[in-house]
Amino acid sequence: MKKNKVVLIPGDGIGPEITDAAKMVIAAAGADIEWIEKKAGIPAIEEGKNVLPEDTLDAIKQYKIALKGPCTTPVGKGFRSINVQLRKKLDLYAAVRPVRNFPGIKSRFDDVDLVIVRENTEGLYSDVENEITPGVVMSMKVATRVACTRIARWTFRYATLRKRKKITVFHKANIMKLTDGLFIECAQKIHETEYPNIKYEEVIIDAGCMKLVQDPSQFDILLLENLYGDVVSDLCAGLVGGLGVVPGANIGENQSVFEAVHGSAPDIAGKNAANPLALIMSAVMMLNHLSTSKTDVYKTAANKIKHGYNQALSDGMKTRDLGGKLGTKEFAQAIIERLDGG
Numbered sequence: 534m535k536k537n538k539v540v541l542i543p544g545d546g547i548g549p550e551i552t553d554a555a556k557m558v559i560a561a562a563g564a565d566i567e568w569i570e571k572k573a574g575i576p577a578i579e580e581g582k583n584v585l586p587e588d589t590l591d592a593i594k595q596y597k598i599a600l601k602g603p604c605t606t607p608v609g610k611g612f613r614s615i616n617v618q619l620r621k622k623l624d625l626y627a628a629v630r631p632v633r634n635f636p637g638i639k640s641r642f643d644d645v646d647l648v649i650v651r652e653n654t655e656g657l658y659s660d661v662e663n664e665i666t667p668g669v670v671m672s673m674k675v676a677t678r679v680a681c682t683r684i685a686r687w688t689f690r691y692a693t694l695r696k697r698k699k700i701t702v703f704h705k706a707n708i709m710k711l712t713d714g715l716f717i718e719c720a721q722k723i724h725e726t727e728y729p730n731i732k733y734e735e736v737i738i739d740a741g742c743m744k745l746v747q748d749p750s751q752f753d754i755l756l757l758e759n760l761y762g763d764v765v766s767d768l769c770a771g772l773v774g775g776l777g778v779v780p781g782a783n784i785g786e787n788q789s790v791f792e793a794v795h796g797s798a799p800d801i802a803g804k805n806a807a808n809p810l811a812l813i814m815s816a817v818m819m820l821n822h823l824s825t826s827k828t829d830v831y832k833t834a835a836n837k838i839k840h841g842y843n844q845a846l847s848d849g850m851k852t853r854d855l856g857g858k859l860g861t862k863e864f865a866q867a868i869i870e871r872l873d874g875g
């Protein structure tokens with residue numbers, strides 16, 4: 534079988550440690566991948582390049598698929614987020630983040646099985662921020678019918694393919710009548726005209742957050758605009774054990790970038806203390822995306838890795854964020870020792 538080329542962006546902070554762990558696990562599971570390593574963010578600047586170098590973007594456009602570690606964005610000053618730029622420049626409009634319980638991970642609930650779909654290209658992350666006059670600044674929230682319609686259609690199609698039953702939009706259209714109003718109007722239209730069999734509901738986001746922490750099992754797929762999706766993703770991570778266990782994919786028409794929901798975790802970087810599981814699960818999503826049949830090498834590797842981490846967690850193998858003692862490398866090794874049977 535032809536080796537697939539995948540762009541690897543290690544990122545910074547805990548990024549290099551967790552991408553190394555993911556590469557180790559993928560290789561041990563037998564998925565033959567040629568990694569095309571590219572830089573973005575602080576490591577690119579340190580090499581004298583642009584923060585998001587053209588050759589990194591070109592490689593993703595050429596090979597269509599990337600696995601990405603987290604990239605730091607300075608707070609309140611400095612360069613614009615590479616993560617936001619990457620999603621916009623490559624038009625990776627759907628961020629998909631499955632959130633569920635895992636064996637052996639203690640959390641407040643044991644019946645969480647949610648998928649968050651976040652519109653990834655506009656809203657308040659449209660990068661239109663101005664100083665009108667000293668002391669007066671403005672950030673513009675952008676919603677377009679095209680982007681609101683395509684994320685709604687994508688989500689309903691995803692729900693149908695995954696046999697999911699209900700889509701809930703979290704919004705604030707009572708206050709932002711035009712922007713959030715357009716977001717729900719487009720979702721309603723796709724529901725009514727194309728997917729009437731999938732249940733659809735709208736919840737104002739503040740009440741939605743309260744409902745989520747009271748009983749997450751009442752939700753199935755959550756569809757949110759950009760900023761709400763960002764915030765609610767971390768909230769939902771907290772329902773199942775934290776940021777170490779929530780993977781993600783940024784999907785566009787032409788290319789896809791797989792990355793964990795969490796950031797570069799500078800507080801634990803370089804200490805072999807990060808949980809690599811969220812990135813390893815993102816890699817499983819990537820292998821499933823690469824797979825073209827139920828028995829090919831990518832599907833088989835994805836199943837082996839899933840079996841490996843479920844078994845490792847059931848056996849009490851955990852990193853420190855989950856109350857265990859293992860380091861990043863040791864947890865990856867524990868998965869590798871349990872790949873058989875997948």
Ligand code: NAI
Binds near residue numbers: 602796798800806807
């Ligand atoms: P963060 O997600 O990096 O960390 C929040 C907390 O969770 C920290 O205490 C951290 O130690 C912990 N944590 C995160 N991932 C973990 C893992 N895999 N294992 C164990 N513990 C983990 O969020 P924070 O601190 O708000 O952001 C740090 C930087 O990351 C910022 O510069 C931010 O802009 C960037 N960021 C990048 C993202 C990306 O590249 N896609 C996404 C989110 C944030």
